[in-house]
Amino acid sequence: MWDHVKQSLQSSMGRAMESLARLLPGILAFIVALLLFLFIGWVLAWVVRRILAAVGFDERMSRSAPTMADWSPRLTPSQLVGRIIFWCFFTAGVMVGVSAFEAGSSENLVSGWILGYVPHIVGAAILLLIGNVLARYVSRSVLIAGVNLNLSYARLLSIGVRWMILVITAAMVLDHLDLGSNIVELGFGILFGGIVLALALAVGLGSRDLVSRSLEREASRVAEEQQPERVHHF
Amino acid sequence: MAAIEFSEETRAQAERIGSADIVVGVSGPVAGDELRTRAETVFGLLGPSFSSLRFVFAWPAAAGEAPAVSLAADQPAALTFFPFSWPGQAGEFWAGVSAHQRAVLALAAQLNARACIVLGPDLAALHPHPLQLFAYAVLERQCGLVMPLYNAGKHDGLLNSGILAPLGRALYGRRIRYPLAFDFAASGAMCARLARLDSHQNNHLASSLLWPVTVAATQSAQSTIGQVHLDVHHQTASTGLDLSAVLAQIVGSLFQEMEACAAHWQRVRGSQPVPVWGAAPAEPAEVQPVDTRPMLDSFLLASRNLDEVWRLVLPPNTLLELRRLTRLAPEAFRMPDELWAGIVYDFALAWRLRTIGRAHLLGALTPLYLGWVASYIREVSGLSHADAELRLEQLSRVWEEKKPYLLSRWRWPDRFNP
Numbered sequence: 001m002w003d004h005v006k007q008s009l010q011s012s013m014g015r016a017m018e019s020l021a022r023l024l025p026g027i028l029a030f031i032v033a034l035l036l037f038l039f040i041g042w043v044l045a046w047v048v049r050r051i052l053a054a055v056g057f058d059e060r061m062s063r064s065a066p067t068m069a070d071w072s073p074r075l076t077p078s079q080l081v082g083r084i085i086f087w088c089f090f091t092a093g094v095m096v097g098v099s100a101f102e103a104g105s106s107e108n109l110v111s112g113w114i115l116g117y118v119p120h121i122v123g124a125a126i127l128l129l130i131g132n133v134l135a136r137y138v139s140r141s142v143l144i145a146g147v148n149l150n151l152s153y154a155r156l157l158s159i160g161v162r163w164m165i166l167v168i169t170a171a172m173v174l175d176h177l178d179l180g181s182n183i184v185e186l187g188f189g190i191l192f193g194g195i196v197l198a199l200a201l202a203v204g205l206g207s208r209d210l211v212s213r214s215l216e217r218e219a220s221r222v223a224e225e226q227q228p229e230r231v232h233h234f
Numbered sequence: 235m236a237a238i239e240f241s242e243e244t245r246a247q248a249e250r251i252g253s254a255d256i257v258v259g260v261s262g263p264v265a266g267d268e269l270r271t272r273a274e275t276v277f278g279l280l281g282p283s284f285s286s287l288r289f290v291f292a293w294p295a296a297a298g299e300a301p302a303v304s305l306a307a308d309q310p311a312a313l314t315f316f317p318f319s320w321p322g323q324a325g326e327f328w329a330g331v332s333a334h335q336r337a338v339l340a341l342a343a344q345l346n347a348r349a350c351i352v353l354g355p356d357l358a359a360l361h362p363h364p365l366q367l368f369a370y371a372v373l374e375r376q377c378g379l380v381m382p383l384y385n386a387g388k389h390d391g392l393l394n395s396g397i398l399a400p401l402g403r404a405l406y407g408r409r410i411r412y413p414l415a416f417d418f419a420a421s422g423a424m425c426a427r428l429a430r431l432d433s434h435q436n437n438h439l440a441s442s443l444l445w446p447v448t449v450a451a452t453q454s455a456q457s458t459i460g461q462v463h464l465d466v467h468h469q470t471a472s473t474g475l476d477l478s479a480v481l482a483q484i485v486g487s488l489f490q491e492m493e494a495c496a497a498h499w500q501r502v503r504g505s506q507p508v509p510v511w512g513a514a515p516a517e518p519a520e521v522q523p524v525d526t527r528p529m530l531d532s533f534l535l536a537s538r539n540l541d542e543v544w545r546l547v548l549p550p551n552t553l554l555e556l557r558r559l560t561r562l563a564p565e566a567f568r569m570p571d572e573l574w575a576g577i578v579y580d581f582a583l584a585w586r587l588r589t590i591g592r593a594h595l596l597g598a599l600t601p602l603y604l605g606w607v608a609s610y611i612r613e614v615s616g617l618s619h620a621d622a623e624l625r626l627e628q629l630s631r632v633w634e635e636k637k638p639y640l641l642s643r644w645r646w647p648d649r650f651n652p
Contacts, residue, residue: 137591140543144597147536148478150528155539232390 029100034093041089045082052078124176131169135162238340244318248344257347259338260293261331262355277313279362292316332444340429350425354416359466367462367512368419378457379450380419381410382464385515388614388622400633405499406451409507413447443487452498463512482596489585517619529608536601543598547584549651569609571632579640
């Protein structure tokens, strides 16, 4: 009996080692392809940054697109282009690596599924990134503008705007990933419609007095502002 | 460096005039007929010492008005009127004023004028005395640049008193009370320098303002800068404009200049008084008390809401100080000068480092500025005009004393700053 056990253990070990040996070239090919593309991406990004710096790309961009610095305050336009090139090469490296893995391991099911899904993941990641940047930028703009307009509910407004953008982004990302698309659409519709309906009911019924008082206050503020100012800033 | 390009017509008219001794330019569109009438009256009152000088009155031509040179009707040929046009676009508020000021200065340089006197578009300074003073300082006392000393009330020009003047003085070492003025005068050599646009200004043409004192201090250190007392009150064109937008335009431009001239101002230590001409006008009438509650409310509202933004810009000690201020009773509210100077220096540094978007940065400065205004108004409400000026002098000295902090943070921004 022990001989049978020993034999089956040896054969399973052998099979495991054999499949590992079959996968190893693929993994190695994946790592080599990824490293190669990372290196090329890094070199190319560096070269492009140098060329853009030499032709005064940052100055030109700041002249033609002054808001770019607001979107990406810590990066100059040439740095941003360099980063984009690097990450494009990283993505290409992953795709080539997966393909090399397929060729090296003769396992085409996994790589086929991954290769088909990579564009979705990349698109979703870009959407998520844009949504996050937009949410942060817009909510901060709303907060600062609200405070400068002396709105006591400026923070609430800013948080509301941020979550609104994040919810829309999340719905778009899930839709892009083909994850529960029907549920997402339905859920988003219910959530958004619910918010609008709740606001309409709150304003129309519950907060009628509050709204009228607020409007009266605004009207009286306009009348106050028309009085001559006694402080001149300029 | 780039120079302002005039239209073909304007260039041809300028060539027809040839040269001038004094160019008096208006930094904004005006009614040509009204200007002609007033200029003729003023020219008649200037006195015999000016009769031998050739004057050119220049102003931006209104839409549809051709840039045609004309001579004064009842005067000798020494007085010429010149509505000019140039293809540049004037921006909003002070950007428009600066664009017109540059155009006037460029025109003066083209006419090889010995002096150029720039006046505000409301023509408040179009009187014999201001023109005589400006001309005297430039032609007789060989001043490169002459800035005005307005007879402003305690509650006037607070952005100038709270940020522009003390920061300009600490950076460039010249004690100029109004570094951003509607009216000033420049020598012929200085006109060409002031009219030129540096590369950083070319890049931000729409928002680039003209800072005459900065140009004179950095590009022509040998030339004298002077001041003349003017009993002039300008009607500011800021009505209907948002305070934060105007503050962002003016302070943003100042920070931009600060960044461009960093190599110069880092070498400047202390400050020097500048010569002043003209008799100081009588003190302005006592102003009515001002309710500072709305400004204080803005500051308190911001301290509750903008903490997350201020935290990115200001060091912990400053944030603690601000928090302490919010706990004070309104009547005890005082923003120390050191704190205010440090706040503006930290914002200037954040502008340079792009810690956050620049529009956000300047938006977050507005309530802090209102806090300083509330504190300042409370402090000077019981003081005379002269004592209020002394108070501003004290404030400026504190900014100078605090400059090493700015230098240290500017050079080593990553160093630990409690």
